Amino acid sequence: CESVVLFASGYAANLGTLMALAGSQDAVFCDRENHASLVDGCRASEARFLVYDRQQPERLQRSLARRRRDFDQVFLVTDTVFSMDGSLADLPLLAELARTWQAVLVVDEAHATGVFGAEGHGVCELQGVRQEVAVCLGTLSKAVGCLGGFAAGSQQLSDWLWNSARSQFFSTALPPAVCAAALEALQILQHDTARRQRLQQRASQLRGLLLEGGLALAGYRGTAAAAASLNPAGSPIVGVLLGDEHSALQASARLREAGFLIPAIRPPTVAEGTSRLRLSVCSEHTEQQIADAAAAVLKACGRHAVITRSQSSDHTAG
Ligand SMILES: Cc1ncc(COP(=O)(O)O)c(C=O)c1O
Missing domain, CATH: 3.90.1150.10 (Aspartate Aminotransferase, domain 1)
Structure with missing residues (x-):
């Protein structure tokens, strides 16, 4: 990815990013087993909140076909590792739906960073869809062993979040010592x-x-x-x-x-x-x-x- 914005926690990253991106003319399709921080972000945004069941992908497909034209932007929002059972999202399938219906794919790699993928970049790396994910959210509090959250993507995404993610700019930045520890941990995770x-x-x-x-x-x-x-x-x-x-x-x-x-x-x-x-x-x-x-x-x-x-x-x- 080109750029990243840090937040005080993964919760703040998910909440602030979704609130900043999804507006009243938009819809968010949120997996029913997503972490509460994604659910809260979807709910706190002004977009229409639609829940889907990943066990029934054909229903998600039908729902997108039926409703896509009702909204300006549509977001597909998913955890990449589901926190209550450790199973993975089917990101190639979601990426294909995002391509077909011009939707924005938003993923939370909280449990995957450092754990999945040859270099620990997460399930996006494991399943080969890094280029197709518009917004990659995550936390520094799990495998990284520190504190803080992030939203990674294009420079345009970062520019937008710097000026509109309320949980970012109305909150104290992460201390330098925490950032230094996270950088060191990321180096270890990538190479070890x-x-x-x-x-x-x-x-x-x-x-x-x-x-x-x-x-x-x-x-x-x-x-x-x-x-x-x-x-x-x-x-x-x-x-x-x-x-x-x-x-x-x-x-x-x-x-x-x-x-x-x-x-x-x-x-x-x-x-x-x-x-x-x-x-x-x-x-x-x-x-x-x-x-x-x-x-x-x-x-x-x-x-x-x-x-x-x-x-x-x-x-x-x-
Ligand atoms: C999937 C997922 N996303 C986000 C978070 C929030 O991260 P943080 O603890 O950094 O606020 C958690 C758990 O803590 C999580 O399990």
């Missing part, structure tokens, strides 16, 4: 591919153990081909579906007692009947820690870990 690979190996290990133990994992459920590519085993957010709120809360409490901080996610954050445990893997977790965490989750969910040849028996609490 071993760390990225390790993260993905640990996430795959965790998913494998939980699935072997018979648990259901949350994720994209569309066509088999799409589901295979949009639910990568190496995605570091793992959602263990438990259904009702009580089971999720109880399992989370048991895990806490066992020394694992694994929060329960319940409605309204996720849909009724899809309460879950949400696990986040980090590149510094050891294989042993992942094996222990998987065994503890299985136990807390009333399952027993499957003993595989690669594990010693003390990794697999019954």
Whole structure:
């Protein structure tokens, strides 16, 4: 991208950018599982707020065909990694819809920066659509390990945001020390591919153990081909579906007692009947820690870990 504007947080970047770009003659199509900061930005803008379900892309296509001419600008707004299950957006599909209907593709790479793509540029890099994304939003608070948010794109986009993104210019700029730390972290993330690979190996290990133990994992459920590519085993957010709120809360409490901080996610954050445990893997977790965490989750969910040849028996609490 040509240019970037920094904000005090990812939340401020999403809110301020969408409010600055989408006006009363426009429409924003917002994925129903988008993070609250994108939803709030869409809602706070004066544009018509339209929600779509990415599990039903043909409905989004029909809705664009029916409504496109009612609006000046149309924005397609999506997370690239969905924060409640770690699944990915189908960006090539959204890019094609954006081309067909002259829509502006806006993505939030919050959970993808540093994690996906050969150089850690995110799902846009992984799926080969960097040139087709008009607005790339993100945070410095996750893999970058700092604080702050950004909106990246053309010079024209930055010029516009400098003068109209209220959450940017009515708020104190990020301290120089934070910017310096973020720059250093970005250098490491870009070049240290071993760390990225390790993260993905640990996430795959965790998913494998939980699935072997018979648990259901949350994720994209569309066509088999799409589901295979949009639910990568190496995605570091793992959602263990438990259904009702009580089971999720109880399992989370048991895990806490066992020394694992694994929060329960319940409605309204996720849909009724899809309460879950949400696990986040980090590149510094050891294989042993992942094996222990998987065994503890299985136990807390009333399952027993499957003993595989690669594990010693003390990794697999019954
Ligand atoms: C997908 C997504 N976008 C944006 C944000 C907001 O980022 P920040 O914490 O920097 O405000 C978060 C979470 O914190 C997130 O999960």
